[in-house]
Amino acid sequence: MKQITQQLKLPAELDNLDRVIGFLETKLEQCDCPMKVVTQICVSVEEIFVNIANYAYPDHMGECLLELTLAGEDDAYNKMVLCIHDSGKQFDPLKKEDPDITLSAEERQIGGLGIWMVKQSMDQVEYRYENEKNILTLTKTW
Numbered sequence: 001m002k003q004i005t006q007q008l009k010l011p012a013e014l015d016n017l018d019r020v021i022g023f024l025e026t027k028l029e030q031c032d033c034p035m036k037v038v039t040q041i042c043v044s045v046e047e048i049f050v051n052i053a054n055y056a057y058p059d060h061m062g063e064c065l066l067e068l069t070l071a072g073e074d075d076a077y078n079k080m081v082l083c084i085h086d087s088g089k090q091f092d093p094l095k096k097e098d099p100d101i102t103l104s105a106e107e108r109q110i111g112g113l114g115i116w117m118v119k120q121s122m123d124q125v126e127y128r129y130e131n132e133k134n135i136l137t138l139t140k141t142w
Contacts, residue, residue, distance in 0.1 A: 003071035012053045012064040012086060020049050020066065024082075031070050031077035037142045040121040041080065047114040048084055048093075048136060056088025056134070063087070079141045086134050092127045093136070094119075 008023045028038045065085040070077045093115040124139040
C-alpha cells in the first residue's frame with residue numbers, strides 16, 4: 001500500500017475557508033478522486049471548519065490543522081483519511097443526538113443537522129481528545 005500525507009495549518013477563521021477547500025480539491029483531484037466524492041468531502045469539511053471557526057475559540061483566535069493522508073494500491077489512490085485538529089474548547093460533535101429528519105424544519109430542534117450530514121457522507125467519523133486538542137477523523141474510500 002502506498003500513501004502520502006500533507007498538512008495545512010492556518011488560523012481558524014472564516015476567511016480561510018476557501019484555502020481549506022482549495023487544498024482539499026487540489027489534492028483529491030490530483031489522485032483522480034471522483035467529483036461526487038470530492039464534493040462530499042468538501043461539504044463535510046466546510047461544515048466542520050465553519051463550526052471550529054465560529055465556536056472553538058470563543059475568547060481568542062486559534063488555529064486549525066488539517067492532516068490529509070491519501071492511500072491506495074499500485075498506481076491509484078482510493079482512500080482518504082483526514083484528521084482535523086484544533087486546540088479550542090473540548091467538544092465531541094459525535095455525542096450530539098442525530099436530528100429527527102422526519103420532522104419538518106420548523107418542528108426540528110436547531111443544531112445537529114450538519115454533523116449528521118457529515119456522518120452520512122463519510123465512511124467513518126471518529127473523535128478523540130488528546131494533548132488538549134480536538135481531533136476529528138474523516139475516512140472516505142472511493
